[in-house]
Amino acid sequence: MTASLNDIALRAGVSVKTASGALHGGSARMSDATRQRILEIAGELGYVTNFAARSMRQGWMPLIGVISDELITSRFATEIIRGLDGAARAAEMAVFAVTLGNRRDVGKTLGEIRQFRPRAIAYAAMYHKRVTLPPSAAEAIAVMINCQDDAGLIPSLVPDEEGAAIEVTRYLLENGRRAIAFINLPGLLAGALREEGFRRALVDAGMDGEAAPVLPAVRQTIYSDRAQSLVSAHVAALLDSSSPPDAILCGNDRVAMEVYAALRRAGRSIPEDVAVASFDNQVDIATRLDPPLTTMALPHRAMGRMAANILLSAEPPPVEVHRLPFQLVERSSV
Amino acid sequence: MTASLNDIALRAGVSVKTASGALHGGSARMSDATRQRILEIAGELGYVTNFAARSMRQGWMPLIGVISDELITSRFATEIIRGLDGAARAAEMAVFAVTLGNRRDVGKTLGEIRQFRPRAIAYAAMYHKRVTLPPSAAEAIAVMINCQDDAGLIPSLVPDEEGAAIEVTRYLLENGRRAIAFINLPGLLAGALREEGFRRALVDAGMDGEAAPVLPAVRQTIYSDRAQSLVSAHVAALLDSSSPPDAILCGNDRVAMEVYAALRRAGRSIPEDVAVASFDNQVDIATRLDPPLTTMALPHRAMGRMAANILLSAEPPPVEVHRLPFQLVERSSV
DNA sequence: GTCGCCTGGGTTAACGATTACCCATCTTGA
DNA sequence: TCAAGATGGGTAATCGTTAACCCAGGCGAC
Numbered sequence: 001m002t003a004s005l006n007d008i009a010l011r012a013g014v015s016v017k018t019a020s021g022a023l024h025g026g027s028a029r030m031s032d033a034t035r036q037r038i039l040e041i042a043g044e045l046g047y048v049t050n051f052a053a054r055s056m057r058q059g060w061m062p063l064i065g066v067i068s069d070e071l072i073t074s075r076f077a078t079e080i081i082r083g084l085d086g087a088a089r090a091a092e093m094a095v096f097a098v099t100l101g102n103r104r105d106v107g108k109t110l111g112e113i114r115q116f117r118p119r120a121i122a123y124a125a126m127y128h129k130r131v132t133l134p135p136s137a138a139e140a141i142a143v144m145i146n147c148q149d150d151a152g153l154i155p156s157l158v159p160d161e162e163g164a165a166i167e168v169t170r171y172l173l174e175n176g177r178r179a180i181a182f183i184n185l186p187g188l189l190a191g192a193l194r195e196e197g198f199r200r201a202l203v204d205a206g207m208d209g210e211a212a213p214v215l216p217a218v219r220q221t222i223y224s225d226r227a228q229s230l231v232s233a234h235v236a237a238l239l240d241s242s243s244p245p246d247a248i249l250c251g252n253d254r255v256a257m258e259v260y261a262a263l264r265r266a267g268r269s270i271p272e273d274v275a276v277a278s279f280d281n282q283v284d285i286a287t288r289l290d291p292p293l294t295t296m297a298l299p300h301r302a303m304g305r306m307a308a309n310i311l312l313s314a315e316p317p318p319v320e321v322h323r324l325p326f327q328l329v330e331r332s333s334v
Numbered sequence: 335m336t337a338s339l340n341d342i343a344l345r346a347g348v349s350v351k352t353a354s355g356a357l358h359g360g361s362a363r364m365s366d367a368t369r370q371r372i373l374e375i376a377g378e379l380g381y382v383t384n385f386a387a388r389s390m391r392q393g394w395m396p397l398i399g400v401i402s403d404e405l406i407t408s409r410f411a412t413e414i415i416r417g418l419d420g421a422a423r424a425a426e427m428a429v430f431a432v433t434l435g436n437r438r439d440v441g442k443t444l445g446e447i448r449q450f451r452p453r454a455i456a457y458a459a460m461y462h463k464r465v466t467l468p469p470s471a472a473e474a475i476a477v478m479i480n481c482q483d484d485a486g487l488i489p490s491l492v493p494d495e496e497g498a499a500i501e502v503t504r505y506l507l508e509n510g511r512r513a514i515a516f517i518n519l520p521g522l523l524a525g526a527l528r529e530e531g532f533r534r535a536l537v538d539a540g541m542d543g544e545a546a547p548v549l550p551a552v553r554q555t556i557y558s559d560r561a562q563s564l565v566s567a568h569v570a571a572l573l574d575s576s577s578p579p580d581a582i583l584c585g586n587d588r589v590a591m592e593v594y595a596a597l598r599r600a601g602r603s604i605p606e607d608v609a610v611a612s613f614d615n616q617v618d619i620a621t622r623l624d625p626p627l628t629t630m631a632l633p634h635r636a637m638g639r640m641a642a643n644i645l646l647s648a649e650p651p652p653v654e655v656h657r658l659p660f661q662l663v664e665r666s667s668v
Numbered sequence: 669g670t671c672g673c674c675t676g677g678g679t680t681a682a683c684g685a686t687t688a689c690c691c692a693t694c695t696t697g698a
Numbered sequence: 699t700c701a702a703g704a705t706g707g708g709t710a711a712t713c714g715t716t717a718a719c720c721c722a723g724g725c726g727a728c
Contacts, residue, residue: 002448004684015708020685030706046470048448052386052395053684056713061386061450077412085433094446096430099419112428114336114382116395136380254622261624264598285619288588290595338714349678354715364676387714390683671728679720686712694705 003045011041024049055117064088064311065118066097067109067141070126076300080124080145083304091312093119106137114140120311123147128158128190143310145303148321155310156321157303161190164296164326165197166204168249168277171294173205175334177247177275181238183231183259185251186216194279198249213238213245217255231255235262247334250278253285256293256333275334279326292331299324337379345375358383389451398422398645399452400431401443401475404460410634414458414479417638425646427453440471448474454645457481462492462524477644479637482655489644490655491637495524498630498660499531500538502583502611505628507539509668511581511609515572517565517593519585520550528613532583547572547579551589565589569596581668584612587619590627590667609668613660626665633658 009019014034021030022038055061064084068077085095098113100106106123113121121140125131125147132150133141144156172180182198185191199209215238219228238245248263250256256278260270268274270291280286281297302324310317343353348368355364356372389395398418402411411431419429432447434440440457447455455474459465459481466484467475478490506514516532519525533543549572553562569592572579582597584590590612594604602608604625614620615631636658644651 002451005686006684016684017686017709018707020687021707024685029704034706048445050390050451050684051449052389052451053713054686055386056390056684056715057686059713089435094430094432094450096428098428101423111382115385116428117336117384117386254618257619257622258624282618284588284616285591288591290592339716340714350714351679351716352677354717355677358715363674368676384714387683388716390714391716393683669728671726673725675722675724677721679718681718682716683714688709688711690707690709692705692707695703696700697702698700 002050003042003047004050005047007045008038008041008047011045012038014038023047060117060119062093063096063116063118064093064308065113065116065121066095066124066145067100067106067113067121068097068124068126069100069104069131069147076126076146076298077124079298079300080304080307083301083306084122084308085304087305087308087312091308093312107134110137110140122307122311123154124307127188128161130189142316143307145307146300153319155317155319157306158321158323159190159298159303160323160325161193162197162200163323164279165194165249166201167326167328168279168296169198169201170205171328172247172249172275172277172334173201175275177334178207179243179245180212180247180249181234181245182212182214182249183217183234183251183255184214185255186218190279191251194251217251229258231258232262232265235259236266239263239266239268245274247275247277250276253278253280253282253293253295256295257285257289260289271332271334277334281327281329286329286331289333291333294331294334295329296326297329299326336384337376337381338384339381341379342372342375342381345379346372348372357381394451394453396427397430397450397452398427398642399447399450399455400429400458400479401434401440401447401455402431402458402460403434403438403465403481410460410480410632411458413632413634414638414641417635417640418456418642419638421639421642421646425642427646441468444471444474456641456645457488458641461522462495464523476650477641479641480634487653489651489653491640492655492657493524493632493637494657494659495527496531496534497657498613499528499583500535501660501662502613502630503532503535504539505662506581506583506609506611506668507535509609511668512541513577513579514546514581514583515568515579516546516548516583517551517568517585517589518548519589520552524613525585528585551585563592565592566596569593570600573597573600573602579608581609581611584610587612587614587616587627587629590629591619591623594623605666605668611668615661615663620663620665623667625667628665628668629663630660631663633660 005016005019009016019038022035023042051061088095100109120142122143122145123141124145129147130150131147138153141154144154148156148158184195195214202212203209215234217231219230248259250259256276259276263274270276278293278295281295286293286295339350339353343350353372356369385395422429434443454476456477456479457475458479463481464484465481472487475488478488482490482492518529529548536546537543549568551565553564582593584593590610593610597608604610612627612629615629620627620629
């Protein structure tokens, strides 16, 4: 079907190894004339390297495998994959992503991906969470992205939720806000860590950390699109209370969107009456809200880049949990 | 490193071909005892098929290649890839997506992906558009997703923009709206086709198709996040005009989001004063707007599924353009 | 009884690229 | 003048899997 090195060698009147050297081995010894002729013939014949054949000798395909629990279908995937892809491309590797099927069987998915003999395999989660992997899987997975291995056997890259909450809370305080409410995402690791950071920042500022209201955005334990939103009710109650907030911190940009609507219905203006800040930096939403939303951007791309570095490094990296910082994106809602 | 068929055969005291037959050739002739023993040993040794080696004989890897102009980084990708992935998985294939680099060099990207010897290759676009491919590329690409080959050499799957515009306009008319404005996406094929459909539906209803206002959502020719939005100004002007609209059709859900804000500022209620409908069904936005947005969902998943069928079919399919229908998602904004 | 077919295997040659090793010829310095 | 490198290239084995053949025994039909 496609031309092989053999075809090229035949046509050029050289051996296969010379053809291989001309096309791939940059430093192979041969005259420029020979190399040029081989390159030309390769072009004519439309030669394309056969990675499968090469991989037989090398033992692996130039692939980085990514197992994602639901990642591909998430908008967060974009940034993680971009980060991975950029770094992998620099090393002449491709990223091969496989979504965990409905059966959530890591072992099976791992087997599927290993059939392609990737150089290394990462596990990526859509939401920041802890993951328990079967022991056999732990050996094959080199790094966890946006999640943390429960057994502590695998290097993990996670967003620094607590630090981000501290930073954004401090930012609100520096802007003169004193009564901050937090409409948080319940049932998520991220939410729990952010709540800690939120309260810590208040305490650090000499305020009563326990008194600050932290309310769940939805009724269900697991956050999903189906969950019944409590945002509207919470905002109304907060505004009616004896100590109405002058700032609302939101679990994500979608929550912020609902907060905007609720504040508007109550006749409050943003940010004059109530400042709003959030986590996510979902650009579609954050830039189009009126006023544009100040929000903490998740370090997805950084996680992807760092993961690629770990995956491509020759030495197995030390097993530790890297907490990557968010970035404050200032717009006009504070 | 990893166990091979040879290792298994050695341990089981059979030949490699028998081991191969037991593990892969479902109908290979051998006693159940032998097969069972081989399967057991394979399990112990953690055998994983080496697709690279297999592909050397078969000529291709069990992969469907997807070249996307920017697809992976788009929220639309999710549905197209899901559709593809589901169908491919049923055929024991994996989807291998490669994003066109910054250089937009289809030939080069095609070369990259062909190194992996995929069974078939698709080209997918983020926005519905026409694409001109280099002649050499046209031979290697089996189907175009969300775009149309300019040379007419490749089967294409595209959303039926015109039909969708007709349907949603008719829906507005059936709901008693008579003065419909369309804030369209300028400079896009989708926008042009939708405008045609919009006007056609009005004419079909006995109205003056030319008189209906169709306004660009942004100033730039190419729609991007950077483009300066004209939505707010357009809405204000429309409301101030001598014949204010009782419905606004939006180019996408983000435009609808801005229309909501503008209507709200002008003190109009949705849908009582002005109905709003849109294209996209970007769930994050559409379900969280207040009231939830009625919008035409793009047939991304259907395109993915259909593409997989074409890619996996033995016969090269007839070269034609398939226009797939949108789906009207009724919420409460009309 | 024996021919032919079924059963349960084995042998061996690919597939395409890489690579360790070998062999000429040509320079060059002492 | 000649030995030692440098230059330019060839040979053949190898990776893991498959598939085209081959083979020996058993068994039923004639």
